[in-house]
Amino acid sequence: MHRLSVSSVPRIVAALLLFSVACFTQAEPFSLDGDPVVAFIYASPAKDGGWNEAIDNARQKVADELDVKVMVAESIPEEASALVNAVDLFVRRGANIIVATTYGYSEGVKQAAEKYPHVAFLSATGIYNSDNLESFYARTYEAWYLAGMAAASVSNTNKLGMLGGFPVSVVNWDINGFALGVQSSHPETTVNAIYTNSWWDPVREGQSAQSLIEMGADVIANNLSSSAPFSAAERNGNYSIGFQLDMSDAAPNGHLTSVVFNWDQYLVPTIRKIVEGSWTPDPYGAFPGFAEGVVDITPLHADVPADTRAKIEEVKARMINDHFSPFTGPLLKQDGSEILAEGAELDAGQIWDMDYLVKGVTGSTR
Amino acid sequence: MSFISFWFASIPVSALPLLLACLGLILSERSGVVNLGAEGYMAVGAMSGASVTLLTGSPWLGVGAGVLAGCCLGLLFAFSVAVLKADQILSGLAVMAIGLGLSGFIGRHWVHQPFNGMTAPDLPGLQQLPLLGGLLFKQPLLAWVSILLVIVIAWTLHRTRIGLRFTAVGEDPAAADNAGISVPGVQMLAGMLCGALCGLGGAYLSVASAHIWVDNMVAGRGWIALALVVFARWRPGRALIGALLFGAVDMLLPRLQAQGLQVPVYLMGMLPYLLTILVLVLATRSRYRDEPAALGVTYLRQDRH
The missing domain is CATH 3.40.50.2300 (Response regulator)
Known part of the structure; x- marks a missing residue:
């Protein structure tokens, strides 16, 4: 029987990589598969009287102002594996826009964004950006x-x-x-x-x-x-x-x-763009301030x-x-x-x- | 001068919750049980204290609820290790996780709601005394209760029959058993008291110090209390000294920063923990062996020597 030799594995991997790079470069702007479903992931309870609550207020506005289904997970640990697991579950339930809300999720979001190229990721105080991932914080x-x-x-x-x-x-x-x-x-x-x-x-x-x-x-x-x-x-x-x-x-x-x-001033227009198919993540992340109404x-x-x-x-x-x-x-x-x-x-x-x-x-x- | 008196006045805020938890842990370890649940008992104590204070408006009821909550969780731990003979270390860690989780889950309705809580009674003349006025007289009544507890527990341990039983079980449970002392009974009592005192420490944090509850506000104090037990060589009086020392270091950091000194934040944040390691190293080098001989040993009657 003909078998793949071990030595050919790197070549195959390289070919696959080239192929995927070729696919990726065409994916602009980002387009969504299926009906938009947004999932917010918090590291602690949403009503924490501070950071999460400010984002959660915007989540309410997203649900009210856009015609999208919104799901929430609270108290997901700030570890890459825990976040990727949560994303797995959400994607299985049909979510295709993920809002990760803490710096501690940065690595996990990066991994998840690579795993699900047709899911849009927004990462609060995150450090990575890609074709389907935008980090955001405010001035x-x-x-x-x-x-x-x-x-x-x-x-x-x-x-x-x-x-x-x-x-x-x-x-x-x-x-x-x-x-x-x-x-x-x-x-x-x-x-x-x-x-x-x-x-x-x-x-x-x-x-x-x-x-x-x-x-x-x-x-x-x-x-x-x-x-x-x-x-x-x-x-x-x-x-x-x-x-x-x-x-x-x-x-x-x-x-x-x-x-x-006022995170709704960033999240509502950004998610609207994602839904409409006109979203291109900023390669340096979003950094809105007074001019955008976010602070x-x-x-x-x-x-x-x-x-x-x-x-x-x-x-x-x-x-x-x-x-x-x-x-x-x-x-x-x-x-x-x-x-x-x-x-x-x-x-x-x-x-x-x-x-x-x-x-x-x-x-x-x- | 005012710097020192202000600093002194703030020490009990940090020291007394540690002291109370440490007293509880001393009781537990004196009876031979290592109890790693302190952080969890403090968490439920802080949450129950704040929520009941918010519900009833009475800080003393809140403190009572904190004690009761810690006691219940302590009972769960004590039952599993003293009666069911579960592993002490693992049970302790499990109870700690349960306490943190429960407090976060139940407490989410009361998070971030400031209340008046327990404040210092008005003692105008005494509070203005130089140096020690604030330290001694600008404290909530619970501070005095804490000091009283040191005396009561020290006296009980060293001067009463029940204290002697604690020590007997912690030193040699087989001998104690032979003498007709119920080892599980003593360990259950110790576990309950440990939970109750840690719960009181937690309630001190929320009801008497912060006047608010937020998730995870115990912030590692249960673990420092555990180290304090070794520092105190299992003695309540020394626990008071150790807690005051830790409190003094803890409260110095913000004050030095407020003075405008260039304090290296991360290094200073490590200080209590460095102090802990130093104390543990010195403690193990001590010539006196005052650690309970059967500490951490699960006593099984059929394995009696």
């Missing part, structure tokens, strides 16, 4: 810049505090955006940043907020999602700023504003003076219409060394690599 620093302008206008001590999880770029750029917004009107006001070294530890978050307040900070900007820092701020009669969702309920007296996501700030506290409100509206309009970036030179690091010369602007890649804090911020990114 949150734009909204934090405006929140910084508001915070500076109400501070009496000229000391502001900010809480973040880990010193990674998506947190660093919020702190830097906030600080630059503060400095745009109050150059002497300092921002004191604390990284709690955790995304979820309300005890530590409350204590960190408390220690910032004890050091004289009278506005607490919270880049994390538990309400413990707001309670600390309320107790001491200080202002606070929320993130991801409108946190005004957590701080009825001192809530200055919240930096919020925003909630209505300001009554104590924010009228001239500051006017200025905030003006800057917001410039962000929407002229793509004004908070990261426009001159930009200095904490130690005073120059990041960016006068007039230059950080590009998306440089923003994603942000591993420093700007001048006027105390805190360590190491």
Whole structure:
């Protein structure tokens, strides 16, 4: 009997690869097989009071505004194998648009996207992009810049505090955006940043907020999602700023504003394009901001003076219409060394690599 | 000066949940049972404490619910290891996973709902005392209950008949059995008390410290409590010292950052765990052998020597 020799295997594999590459290069724009069915996959419960909930609000809009079936899986572990399993099950049940909602899914989404070339993948804070996979995150620093302008206008001590999880770029750029917004009107006001070294530890978050307040900070900007820092701020009669969702309920007296996501402004049009067959994933991932309506700030506290409100509206309009970036030179690091010369602007890649804090911020990114 | 007094005042927030869990684990290990479920008991304790506080408006009822929830889960563990003779390590890990899962599942209705919880009673003059005013007098009543529990448990273990039985079972279950002590009975009691105390520690986190419940808020504190047991050499008094030390280190990090010092975040985050390893190494090098001799050994009457 004639058998395939072992030595011929690499050649066959190579031929198959070439064949598949040839197939792939023709697949543009992405086209969907069958009726659109969307599946959202969360790493923890959807109603988590923060990140997931912001996406889940958009899921509701997707279901309401588009004629698609929407399915949900919660608490899928952030491991490639677990995610691929979940995708397998969803695809078997007819899903062909998968929204993976956490950074921890990046690897799994990449594998699943290779396994199912006719399924569309959207990966929140993901790191990969391909012909059927687009990662997305938002220019949150734009909204934090405006929140910084508001915070500076109400501070009496000229000391502001900010809480973040880990010193990674998506947190660093919020702190830097906030600080630059503060400095745009109050150059002497300092921002004191604390990284709690955790995304979820309300005890530590409350204590960190408390220690910032004890050091004289009278506005607490919270880049994390538990309400413990707001309670600390309320107790001491200080202002606070929320993130991801409108946190005004957590701080009825001192809530200055919240930096919020409107993910429906990205997901609804993107999924509509996928359904209509006009979607081509951005090879660098989607990175929408104010102009696309994906980030925003909630209505300001009554104590924010009228001239500051006017200025905030003006800057917001410039962000929407002229793509004004908070990261426009001159930009200095904490130690005073120059990041960016006068007039230059950080590009998306440089923003994603942000591993420093700007001048006027105390805190360590190491 | 104010830095130190503020820092001191915050230490119990971190230290007392650890202390309570550690006390429970001491009781369990004194009776010869290694209990890896602490993280799970604390999780159900924190969740039950928050949910009952939200439902009834009474933080003390919440704390009671936390104790009860931890106790029930502790009973499940104790029954499987003391009566059914299941493997202690595996049962402990299973109970931990059950606790984390259950708390997340049941608690999803109460997640992220801030409540007033338990706050420090007003003691105007005393709270303003320099250095120690905040540490001693700006704490919720539960803090005093915790300290009282250290004394009660130390006294019970060293001075009462039941304490002696715990030690006898942990040192030599066969001899204890011969002397007419019910080994499963003692271990069941220890397991329940361990769950209850860990549940109390969890309730401290949500009801007295954070005033909110979120999934996974115990954040590894159950494991640190387990290491504290070794640090404390199975003694309640030393558990208090160890917990205060851990709490002090834990609470120093945000305060140093708030001072504007360039603190390496990741390195400082490792500190409690480095401290744990150091303590474990030093503990094993200690000349005194105070580990219960039958710790981790499943006692089967028919295998009695």
